[in-house]
Amino acid sequence: MKQQELEKSKEYKYGFTTDIENIKAPKGLNEDVIKFISNIKKEPKWMLDWRLKAFKRLKNLKEPNWQKPKYPKIDYQDLYYYSAPKSAADKPKSLDEVDPKLIETYKKLGIPLQEQKKLSGIAVDAVFDSVSVATTFKEELTKKGIIFCPISEAIRNHPELVKKYLGSVIPITDHYFATLNSAVFTDGSFVYIPEGVRCPMELSTYFRINASETGQFERTLIIADKGSYVSYLEGCSAPMRDENQLHAANVELVALDDAEIKYSTVQNWYPGDKDGKGGIYNFVTKRGICKGKNSKISWTQVETGSAITWKYPSCILQGDNSVGEFYSIAITNNHQKADTGTKMIHLGKNTKSKIISKGISAGFADNTYRGLVRISSKANKARNYTQCDSLLMGNKCGAHTIPYIENKNSTANIEHEATTSKISEEQLFYCNQRGLNQEEAVSLIVNGFCKEVLQQLPMEFAVEAQKLVGISLEGSVG
């Protein structure tokens, strides 16, 4: 038994559980639970009304069913929508007051929160189940007028900004999961970069699911005011459990004139075991709007975890000359499934988008790229370049590329390239003959395959992501 556990923890080193006393909302999805969440977060009435509006709408919506990976029906009444460590109920004022158990948890995850050991040059917001437990470097950022705090705090302290932008990119009526999130979201990060400010450090949020039978409904909102710049990174992990857990996040980005937002994700939720038991359902809505002219939004994602990943980080290119980018690595091994890609909606003139997607499939996994490029009639001289590469390992996995192109403007320039390749015996033999074992060889080849995307990550995380890419595919060659 012990040996087995050891083996298991080798597969997924973040699979531990923190034993901590929780405050939970009563099980189930209803108005009382929503009121409970709003109340415990000390939200103003407008916020509660907003949630209830979403909930009303939800009752008329059906779960989408067009995606490739199917999953057993989720019983939404059998979930907890709020779970937080008791010690974090009133969010501690300073880091010294954070529960040592939580500090320890993040330390194990490689995210030191203590003042003296903070990651240099990276401000971290740590979200544990339904609450943010700590945010580092807050004062330093405040000096520049930057707001970086849990969204529940922003709702209380910066209502004018939240009211203006929350739901402005992903309306509460958007689709089932986005609407569900709008009704029951608990925590996530809020970022506001004032006009002309270049954020001096990476901002990052680390999401941790700990409690069982609990859904995590993250909500993140990032606003880059005119001429500002911010680079933001999120990471995530969860314990190993036999049950499937739902993570349904909404992330909204707003870039005003000449502003730039770089958003990177390293997603390492528990992928389930070798036989496909357990793992996170990662059903996420991420959307950014390049509202102002010359603005830019760049999504980079490294998706290695989750039983099912289902997300399309998108850009609405409204401002003239705005730029949208999507760089993605999706790795599926064993029985993991992914249906991911992007939407580039060109509305403004001279808008440009670039999509680089790298899908890697091993074991019995199934990996789909699905992407939409839409050029509206007013988007004169819009340009898109799309490149989708798939890499297969073994002969029991699948890779699919489903591009949708809708063009209503004859001055548009759209390019699409796609390749599918397989790691050949010959390549492995060559690497072996130079002293590398199978796993090292695979890691080298796969990292080479993903290089264009890995290069987009902030330096500090690129190395980590590179390792993760190798680890995710361990045992995939026999």
Next chain:
Amino acid sequence: MLNISNLSASIDDKNILRNFNLKIKPGEVHTIMGPNGSGKSTLANILSGRKGYKVEGQVFYEGKNLLEIPIEERAQKGIFLAFQYPTEIPGVNTNNFLKTSLNTIRKFRGLKELDSLEFLKLVKEKSKNLKIEEKILSRQLNVGFSGGEKKKNEILQMTILEPKLVILDETDSGLDIDALRIVSEGVNSLRSANRSFLIITHYQRLLDYIKPDFVHVLVNGKVAKTGSSSLAQELEKDGYENVTTE
């Protein structure tokens, strides 16, 4: 160093090597010549560990049963194969590949791993000797390399990894005279009392530059004749026909 006795190998029930015998002592240079399909490349494949063959007989390398050692360990223990057709690996930077390989092997030998600066210095020096343009080393491994560049890259890897037993599988084929001379110089500069070479070739011309201690003629999976380097000249003149009838 290497002791092959009664080695037979077949693939899909087709016999390629039949009771092949060969002994290589440290410092020796052996050449294997022979007509197409005589089993030369099969020998290289089996020594380096390529899968897919049915193998009988014994191969001892430094006193150990080589056939039981995994491919990468053979490489770590000093067996190097210069490929006849070096494989293209898209996305993988040539320098990075070589550095990873070198450090894996150094680690195995109990040596300190080289950092990027030390490595680049080493590569610069070695590639200059082989007249390899540095810029090809920042390209993807073997992708878009000319035939000559691929072969030179193999020789570069050999000089950097400093193996104990080098197997050159038709490294000379497809090389022009200048490249052939440079590659040969690379090989000659590595000759030493404790490093052995097994050179597989079709043509005598390589032996104008590299003087082997022994020349073996492989016919139908067997050594049909062994001699000194003058044997190669005879073969060039008379062809393999005369040896075949033995």
